[in-house]
Amino acid sequence: MDPYVQYMYSYPHKTAYRPLEGISLRDYAGQLEGKGHGLYIHVPFCQGKCGYCNLFSVTGQDPDAMGRYLDAVERQGRQYQEILKPYRTEFSEFTIGGGTPLLLPMGQLERMFGVVRDCFVLEDGAEIGIETAPNQTERRKLEFLKGAGVFRVSMGIQSFIDEELRALRRGHRASRAREALELLMSVGFGCVNVDFIYGIPGQTVDSLQESLREAIGFGVDEIFLYPLYVKHGAALVREGVVPDPDYAYRQYQEMSGYLRSEGFRQDSMRRFVREQRKENGHRAPGCREEGQRDTGKKGTGIRRRFAECGFGTSLALGCGGRSYVGRLHFCTPYAVTQEGCLKQLRRFEATEDFSAVQHGILLSEEEQKRRYVIRHLLIRPGIALGRYEELFGAPVCSDFPVLEKWIGEGWLRTEEDSQTAGGMRPGDGQKPEGSQEFLALTEEGMGLSDYLGPMLASAKIQRKMKEWEAVYEPRGGFVPGEPEKL
Known part of the structure; x- marks a missing residue:
């Protein structure tokens, strides 16, 4: 692994x-x-x-x-x-x-x-x-x-x-x-x-x-x-x-x-x-x-x-930053090399109408759900189980059965939130009024975040990423040039 x-x-x-x-x-x-x-x-x-x-x-x-x-x-x-x-x-x-x-x-x-x-x-x-x-x-x-x-x-x-x-x-x-x-x-x-x-x-x-x-x-x-x-x-x-x-x-x-x-x-x-x-x-x-x-x-x-x-919503200015506006995510095309970045920079400087979104993705409800899980699971305190079900209508482990496997592997566990309820920390031995149950990474699981997180990406997103790599990786570590080819 x-x-x-x-x-x-x-x-x-x-x-x-x-x-x-x-x-x-x-x-x-x-x-x-x-x-x-x-x-x-x-x-x-x-x-x-x-x-x-x-x-x-x-x-x-x-x-x-x-x-x-x-x-x-x-x-x-x-x-x-x-x-x-x-x-x-x-x-x-x-x-x-x-x-x-x-x-x-x-x-x-x-x-x-x-x-x-x-x-x-x-x-x-x-x-x-x-x-x-x-x-x-x-x-x-x-x-x-x-x-x-x-x-x-x-x-x-x-x-x-x-x-x-x-x-x-x-x-x-x-x-x-x-x-x-x-x-x-x-x-x-x-x-x-x-x-x-x-x-x-x-x-x-x-x-x-x-x-x-x-x-x-x-x-x-x-x-x-x-x-x-x-x-x-x-x-x-x-x-x-x-x-x-x-x-x-x-x-x-x-x-x-x-x-x-x-x-x-x-x-x-x-x-x-x-x-x-x-x-x-x-x-x-x-x-x-x-x-x-x-x-x-x-x-x-x-x-x-x-x-x-x-x-979360965020608006980016400049060339290279990402905006998250509801289900619309957008930015300038991904570039890394000096040549590729300069090309996008010149395009940005020549832009007249910044209201037109030219490069990004519109997230489906399924992809929004995956984003929610990834964004919470990899950072403490984890996923609030009741809140997830309130938002999406089903328990998170029903939507993502792989999480049950991770619990069995010792990478995830359920615990009380450490601060939402009067500053209680896991293991205090009591459940104060208003506390929430969270699904959180264990110490071992946290160290495997870069292994576990990618598994939660959808097949569609993984396919798009592989398509991109197939175009650019053979050039000796992708030299972004014309993402519109994809």
């Missing part, structure tokens, strides 16, 4: 998207009525392409090129503003990802936030997050972000060992990562997350633990621990690098246990959250849950919203 089949951070995968005709955002904008939605801006610019990267990003772009991109983002934002006006849309989350957003010059960073303020309404207390990289982490930009209301900053460090960084083709040295993280912590954001990778060629359990120990010593709030995937057009594919899944799984088992022993709560295969956070007047007492929002009302906050995250 290979524990590392696919990272199911969303469903369906972009390779299952296809060209669409006659679809307008205006026809689905009612799904964005009122409060509780997510807003995302994709900034595709990077200093260099890391060896494992299969994200939408481009390198070698000067400030003028970045300015042209922001021109298109602003045009898109103003068109979306007009579309959403009748629905009084307010966003509870605003995230800027990439790429490396802080590669933008200071003036363009300010401009991007200005576009958001001019075009959209953020709820009071909306959580704002942004990604950064060590080489682009500067005090002036961080202080601007803090003043602009940014709560969560995520930095991709990957390792504190120079040899491991070189193996990943990262563009920074370990010393620079330490300097950047120290600077980031000093500014006082509400939540600081750092990313690390395991399964790196030459990495040992001890060297991985040393990197994590350093991060813990800085006082970070969250650690995302990612397995090394080498696929989909990444440079390491062309270099013939093949990760060892058995050794990577051993690293995961030891390091997930280590992080839990150091006071981190494990919410998913990748996400570890410090249980006791510093409260020194500068740092907020908590970080958001993965894929969840807090309404701010006692007893109806993060955990209640979590029960609906399979239906």
